[in-house]
Amino acid sequence: MKAQKIKIALLFGGRSAEHEVSLISAASIYNNLDKKKYEITSIYINKEGNWRIVDSPLLAPPDLKEGLFSSFIPWAKKSTSKAIEADIYFPVLHGPYGEDGTIQGLFEIADVPYVGATVLASAVGMDKAVAKTLHKARNLPVVKHIIVLEKDWIEQRESILAKIRKEFHLPFFVKPANMGSSVGITKNKDFAQTESALQTAFQYDRKILVEQGIQGRELECSVLGNDNPKASLPGEIIPCREFYDYSDKYIEGKTSFGIPADLASGITKEIQRLSIEAYKAIDCSGMARVDFFLEEKTGKIFVSEINTIPGFTEISMYPKLWEVSGTPYPRLLSKLIELGFERHKKKKRKVIP
Ligand SMILES: Nc1ncnc2c1ncn2[C@@H]1O[C@H](COP(=O)(O)OP(=O)(O)O)[C@@H](O)[C@H]1O
Ligand SMILES: [Mg+2]
Structure with missing residues (x-):
């Protein structure tokens, strides 16, 4: 008797700045999955967070992006929810809303197996x-670092600037806490850059890190x-x-x-x-x-x-x-x-x- 294939739902795209990287990662995973063992359903998530079943991640981006999308909330506006038959879910979503525990939470709620870290480890x-x-x-x-909240930056700007000057030597890095792909990160070779470096990082998150450059x-x-x-x-x-x-x-x-x-x-x-x-x-x-x-x-x-x-x-x-x-x-x-x-x-x- 022929063994049943394992049904995999591959999820890619997603709402983060790393959307395009996810498409390349998913195409490569798709190519390397053993088709004799696995049957693959490809689910593209667009930048608005809507889902669509597509032929494969190998489609050219315009073909991925055109067509009817559905929301995973069945009663959402314009939803055309369609049943997916999958034994396991494989999120190939880098950055926020994919690598951060949010989609993992959805899998837990639905009680389905999934690839990769749990809600807690993903979020952390x-x-x-x-x-x-x-x-x-x-x-x-x-690496030596300090964590700064936006609220404290607004209220205690001078003392934070003084602390950075006292505790770090050049160069130092400033980065948002929850990002990836180096977005919002600056390498600073002059303390005169500190304010603008923090402001850049605060565009992406309410919490940032100042780190000693190594x-x-x-x-x-x-x-x-x-x-x-x-x-x-x-x-x-x-x-x-x-x-x-x-x-x-x-x-x-x-x-x-x-x-x-x-x-x-x-x-x-x-x-x-x-x-x-x-x-x-x-x-x-x-x-x-x-x-x-x-x-x-x-x-x-x-x-x-x-x-x-x-x-x-x-x-x-x-x-x-x-x-x-x-x-x-x-x-x-x-x-x-x-x-x-x-x-x-x-x-x-x-x-x-
Ligand atoms: N403390 C540091 N010292 C030296 N280089 C750093 C430091 N922090 C970040 N970098 C440089 O910036 C890049 C991106 O920073 P990282 O913390 O890895 O963020 P991301 O999540 O965006 O990859 C690193 O790969 C490294 O080249
Ligand atoms: Mg990195």
Whole structure:
């Protein structure tokens, strides 16, 4: 008898600034999913948050964007809701409204299995301030930083400016707490820039971080697993500009990569250990990419951030690092799907009071 195929709903696009990146990630996942094992329903989410079933993520953007959309709220205006038959949901949505626990909450409410981190880990991973606080509580090495709320910036501007000048040296970074793709981030080489840097970041969030700039190498490590996560070999990002900004990531793309990074074995091991610790500190499951700085002068390693839906294009670090660590892309996808089912099954076994 022929085995039944597993039905997967692939969700991509989404409301964030990383909409276009999601289309590329989803196309690459679609191409690498084993069609003998999986039957795929492709769901495109537009920038307004409306959903539409499409042939595949390989469609050209105009074809994705034209046509009747529906809302997941069945009684919403102009809704033409259609039943989806899926065994598991795979969100390939980077940034807010996809990587931040919101769509994961919808899956939990509907009691369906899904790929990647839970509501909690997704939300915490998206918020750079909360993630740092949790990492610090576990004694993980985080970059020196302060968290500033917009309300305090309005009320205590002078004292915040004085604190930044006193506690940081140049260059320092200012970034919104909940963003991605380097949006709203500035590298500041002069304290005269501080006010405008904070104002830029506050355009995107009510909470921002001021961080000490680290001069050194940028390393990344892929983690995979639920209760027993494993780390890949680390990789290296070599930005071609001042820092790894939006243009470098997606427009100019002149960044080069070290896959795997050329590191002494002791540093590789330490990065892998810290990656798993950082993963566990936010109670992550499924997958995440953990990013680091290796300071040139001191050799110190800092945990920078954790991304629960990392880039998944053919040239993205997350799948590439698994490839060089012995797990090819199609097998990685199968593992991620198994992990989604496993978590759902385990949760089901718990008593519902
Ligand atoms: N403290 C820092 N020191 C040095 N470079 C930094 C620092 N913070 C950010 N950067 C640079 O800015 C880029 C984007 O910052 P990051 O915190 O990773 O935000 P995003 O979520 O947008 O990727 C990093 O990849 C790095 O090149
Ligand atoms: Mg980053």
